[in-house]
Amino acid sequence: MEKPLYDVIIGNIEGAREPENPNLKWSPVCIQSSVQEAPEEQIADTNYAAVETRSQKRNRERPIKPLEVVIKSSDLDVTPEEMVKAQQSDDTLSKLWKLAETGVVKEYTKGSKTRFITVKGLLYREYIKSLASTSDQINQMVLPTQFREKVLEIGHEGIMAGHLGVKKTLDRIQTNFYWPGIEGDVRRFCASCDVCQRTFPKGRVTRVALGSMPLIDTPFKRVAVDLVGPLQPMTARGNRYILTLVDFATRYPEAVALPRIDTERVAEALLDIFSRIGVPEEILSDLGSQFTSSIMKEVGRLLSIKQLNTTPYHPQCNGLVERFNGTLKRMLRKMCSERPADWDRYLPALLFAYREAPQESLGFAPFELLYGRMLRGPLTILKEVWSGEKIEEEVKSTYQYVMELRDRLEATCELARNELLKSAKRYKKSFDVRSKDRKFKVGDMVLILLPTDSNKLLMQWKGPFEVIKKIGLSDYRLLVNGNEKTFHANLLKLYVPRVKPVRQNGKSPEVGGAVIKVKVINEDTSESDFANVDLVSLEQVESVDDVMMSSERNQGENLECSKVLRRYSDIFTDLPGYTTLVQHKINLTTDDPIRSRAYPIPLATQDIVKREIDAMLKLNVIEKSESPYASPIVLVEKPDGSIRFCVDFRKLNNVTVFDPEPNPNPEDLMTKLGTAKFYSRLDLTKGYWQIPVVEEDRPKTAFITSHGLFQFKVLPFGMVNAPAVFTRMMRKLLDGQENVINYIDDILIFTNTWEEHMTTLKSVLHRLRESGLTARPSKCFLGATSIDFLGHIIGDGLMKPQPDKVKKIWGVQRPRTKKEVRSFIGLANYYRKFIPNFAAIAAPLTDLTKSRGPKQVEWGEAQQNAFDTLKLRLSSSPILHLPDAQKTFIQRTDASDVGVGAVLLQSDGEHMCIP
Template sequence: MKRYDLTEDGYRRKFRTCKPAEGESPDMFIVRIVTYLDRWIELSKTDKSYEKLKDLIVREQFMDACPEDLATSLREKDLPTLERVAKEADLFLKARNRKLCDQPRKVFQSNARPRMDSVRPLEKKFNGGQPEVRKPAEDPTMEVTDDLQSEVVGGMVKLASGNSVPVMTNCAALGDPEKTRSLGLPVLKGEIGGREVDVMRDTGCEGVVVRKQLVDASQLTGECCLLLRIDNTALLAEKAVINLRTPFLSGEVKTLCIPGAICDVIVGNVEGARSPEDPDMSVIVGAATTRAQAKREAVTKPLRVPDIERHVGVDREQLIKLQQEDPRILALVDAGRTSRRGGKVVSFEKARGIVYWRYEDLGRNVDVKQVVLPKPLREYVMSVAHDSITGAHLGIRRTKDKVLSNFYWPGVDGDVTRYCRSCEVCRRNVKKGTVPRVLLEKAQGRQKHYYDRAAKRRKFSVGEKDASQATTEERPPTSSLAIPAASVTVIEDLEGEHFNDSDCEALPELGGWGSEETVKDLKYSDELTLDQRRQLEEVAVTYSSIFSDRPGTASTEEHCIELTSSIPVRQRPYPVPYAMRQTLRDELREMEDLGVIRKSSSPYASPVVVVKKKDGTNHACIDYRRLNKPTIFDPQPMTPPADIFQGMEKNQYFSKIDLSKGYWQIPVRKEDIPKTAIVTMDCHYEFLRMPFGMMNSGATLTRAVKKLLCGMDNVVDYIDDLLIHTETWEAHVKTLSELFKRLQEANFTVRSVKCLLGSRTVDFLGHSLGRGAIGLLDENVEKVRNVPRTKTKREVRAFLGLVGYYKEFVPNFAAVSAPLSDLVRKGQPNIVNCGDSQERAYNSLKVAVTSKPVLQLPDVNKRFVLRTDASNRGLGAALMQENGGMLFPVAYASKKLTDRESKYSVTERETLAIVWGVKKFSLYLYGTVFTLQTDHGALQFLNAAKFDGPRIMRWALALQVYNSDVQYIKGSENVGADYLSRIE
């Protein structure tokens, strides 16, 4: 009993110091504590009464608080009462002339040098040039009484009582680490209980010593003995039997355990120990703990099974009764109808009194019957499918599959979804970042701080108005009104308590239909003579029926909507502000009167939003994004803007025609009308004409216009904008007459206020066109001239986008703009830091655009001249043509060099500029003879010379498909491609 500490004192210590074991529940831990207390009281022979228990607890508390020697003496006498304890303690203290508050002196070794038992011999740790010395480990075996002397004489330990005790063994490796390390004892790897340890072979030791931390309590024998250390001091050690596996000794060995051994294991001169010069090295192999060993030694945790209330179960009669008491199930059975849902035939039926939900999958030829579950049983079925050990708290879809494998009830999808989302275990184990943080007021405040950074602070006085306009963005959140970022203001200090709402201006209304445009609203060029203007007016009056702001009904094309799914697409209506609802109703009513829409009963429904056009008018637009996903794409191409301007270099007269609401002039195919249905807060309509926002609306309009213009070479189109260009006045009048005739026959209408007839120059697609040249639109030039200084990455991107639209007018645009494009790279600060290079690039681009550069329209019948140049930042190319004995630019192109390309040699960069420039303008150069000019003399023999570099040779071979004459020009003459390319 004493060996296993099953005594009164042992149970007392267990009661005071016990802790929960691995896998132990609170109930099990409390039972173990109560058991320790009961055994303690039983072995102390204390009656289970209040007075006796109080006496026991106070006596124990007194002994824990008093000095150790006094407590030891009192426990040896086994005093039964608290009065006897007090009397004996008083006699003990008087005999030693001490007070109760005095603590006994702890005896350490006689030498003044500190112990270093916890320092390993091979782990040298230095601190300021000195080895690190740890504090001596406090061990109960070291705190002996004054009866033990520190000096050993003749192999005997002399006690204070005068008796001598022989030393059982000695160990030289237990003294000063520095002395032991100087002996050069061998240290190898070994194993104790699957753990890798350091093993020292000490021929001056007569036993086996193990660090006590490596020994389990179950391996201790309960016996002790004295050790003689290298400094001639004695140490008390406990004995243990352990399984040892080392290069010097293996097997079950009797060892001495001390807490501060200089090495994990010290093997002395015992029977079976190998010589230090002849260790068994095969033991070292595989000494490390493998993953398989760690897995076998790991404690298996019990599986936690959730407590689910067990259901008593129901029989057939009870199930029938519960179904009959559910009114919703009765209503479904009474209806008894069969319907089709997504390729399945579904119905309710009764079999032997039980209601089943039956569906037949026609595609897979499967017939499924499910029990219609009454309401009292649904909660339990969902808990089993989701919370049980087989449910495993899986997601909504898998939980729903488990339920539907046998059961069904109306609204099962929503019930299972709500049950899974309200599951406490699932919510506790949700992934980080998927649940919004609370309180959300903090997040909203942080968002407001970032949103207001670019805002202006304003103050209002009494009666002052704010006329900020609100527009609708492409994706409205909850309202059809949103404030543009450019007009955000922070309104603070609203002085005054009253504000007259009647003084506020009304919100901008949708585009009105009251004003009728006629042929009288046509615009004519101021450069026309009276006779020319009269001729155009006669043509316009002849076809005056086409000039109207009301859309016509085109006969050349119908809009078709081909979907990949037959499931109707429907959405809830977007909320519209109350102030705009009446305006929206009036707009829809006017559209209904014009025959654009009609009332609908279609299963399709797309929400309505309100947008503002460039001319200031407002109209209803539809969010067709959901419908566009299953729509089959129409590959009808649109003519690129660059191709539109080809062949106009000799034209002298231009006229611009704009179709009146071009999309609404195309009718919708009869069977596709229900798919265009829209929904507002109180109305449901469908389109009879092609609406805006559909995926293929632009392609349908382009196809209709191209059919209209078939065979008219002097007319180009871009969606609903038409441009007439001719060389002579007679051809221009004839072409206009033919176009107006075709528009009238096809029932197209034209907006007269947006037309311009007989002009020498015209603004089209953001460019100014006329007199054989193409330039910049004055409106956009003014925007560049008035653009404020960029301070943030967003402003830099906006500036580069504005000037980048005219990059073909700026020589070497990529190299010039490189310092600015570097500012918007990922990782750069939001507030840009502009240096000298950025300032020069900003000013150079601004000057290049605001100087209104002009390019000559290309003539494919003339010879082209290509000039190229390269710098350490980018490549530049200029396509030119001769006119009147001088070369004029047709287009500029540039490219910023990559880090790899910037490391090319000068010749390689110049050759790269040629190859890139030729490919850039291959639409003009392929199949023709052109002149290639370069200011790098080594490349003038590009078509004939053999170059040593393989890269240049590959490029030279790639250019063999082009017919070019290479000419060398001076760098000062290369004004097209070299201009601005050297800016740093």
């Protein structure tokens, strides 16, 4: 046999008998064969045997289970006749039927077109992707309300959908279907998908900003403890663990090797350490049973030690000792590589090495901070041996020594404190680059970012669980399976429940759910070509469903706000309204008509001008004119690459009688916000276009194009008195309304209670409806505790710079001309209230803008320092408190050779003055 072992085990031996029928007369015979058979012949003569277990047979005969599907086929049994009836009876499609009758074609800047058509009684949206060919034509069936949820489920949760993101789901559905507000519906459906939320990548959940630990000035007032191990191999003394302790003030470490980590042994080791360093006032530890047991609590009670614990799965809270543990293990790994079983004997030497080295955050060694001098170590001894010199200290009295030691320790600790403050700011700035201020409210449902299974294919996040209390700045107490547990915000993710409409008598109710804005981190939710609108829209694209509401509100508040929105849904549209509050009148200083030649328009943009003019004609914004006046048009490219249609009214403005109606002062508006807790922002749709121009003055607004002369019927953008007229209208609109301010077309509602907020919101919306004004849904934001207003983040009684604006300032390159210097100073000047001594810091830059200097500025070290300092001050996240009119104001001033400064302060109730 070529492979005797295999053949014997399997039973491939020619002439072998069955076990129950042995040959009793058999005796072993050794035969030496002189003929070697080929391997192929040996294999051909063998018989193979195999065994199938009962479990394998049972699994093989078990029938395959059918895969789970989202919707039953019976739910989709709809005939074309039933679909036609559903389309005709759906109120949300009434405008689309009218567009299909008129045959209006909607054009986009990228050359695509859409229109609504009927085929065999069914309503379709015809989409032509390219003007060059009709091969990319898509007919999208317009869905009634009752079938939209089924299509969303099939397009996102179906067995062949794969739970893809918003954009891919939207593109898939729009290949066959369309309905008004489809993008918002898809975004909300995907955001509220239970499976997607439970399997969302943990790395894409934005962490909150880094918190600050209190600075401890007294050595061993607060210490951090932890356990390391089990370590392999076990030492000759039987040790497998290390108890570590680090002082918060001096970073002085202690470490004790232990054979076991039962509570009694850990308590004895701590008492052994306390006998050398003294009993601390506070001990910070994790939630290990050794530190939370009743025995350890009794030890803390007897020694008057306050026990502090980190939140579960958040070791960053005890980062001081965790970092020391990592350093200690690396040192042990390198030192005991030859004798690993003696790692516990290396601990004293390694502790000396760590205590002797200066700490990066403090700038001093733990030995120096604790004893007020550097200890004599191996390198000091080596220097003495090689140099033959030994520094003899001056003989002092006990009193002199104690006083000098005290002074030296105070100076050293003060320097270390300053260094620690600098390093903490540096670490926080670096950490907060990718962080976001995420807050949860009591009653919110959240997921805990802890896996339910070790298998990556089956892993999901735990929850959802209810938030029952907020603790500190970033910790929250949850009700988990009937027990209260505390978690850090970085371990939590807001869970968005899906609110399904309840049908009564076959009809949808007035309120179908809450309108919630959910931001998906790193998810591509940009609009596809199907809904890309760059210039004037001829039909309503946005509706009340596009109004954003803060995710901080609970479900009850969401529903209450949604009812208000539905009640006033007619004013939420992206089409401008028409008000009768005011009319725009143009008074000129001369009767001579103002005429200008038309500016040359590139051939590539003439189609854009034509489409914009046609759109404004259909919106009744402009009309054809025979006026003697003529102003030229210009096309301005916006930052997103789209085109803005503008009229150059500069010559007309020069002869216009100025309207002195004052615009609101942003600083005065901020002082009214005080300590409000709820904010809502409304943005009017193309605000100027909602104000009519008196008929006799319309010829003065005429503009000239290659397609003819046209004039405005409503207030155009670019006229010198447009802000004053609009401000006058807003004052009439909001006259007598409390807790409401506005700046041009931005309306801000601010209140201290939610009930008062809803009442004020209803009142404002009622005034808008009565005045014939409309609000842009996508720019309205309701029910927030912090909000972006006039380039500032307002909330919790604080005011911060808008992060995007600060990022823009930070990205400014070094100015090279006077114009660039003025632009940078103007940009930074908007946030000058956040920068102490702004005038003094910016003085070197301001000097460059003097009229006598050259256009190309001379840039030196002083200018570079001023430039860098201004950007650095803004990037350090400065914060101001909103003034409280009920408290006393304190003014502090200062002056220097280059500037005068002042700051307004108020007491915070704790004997501190805050700016």
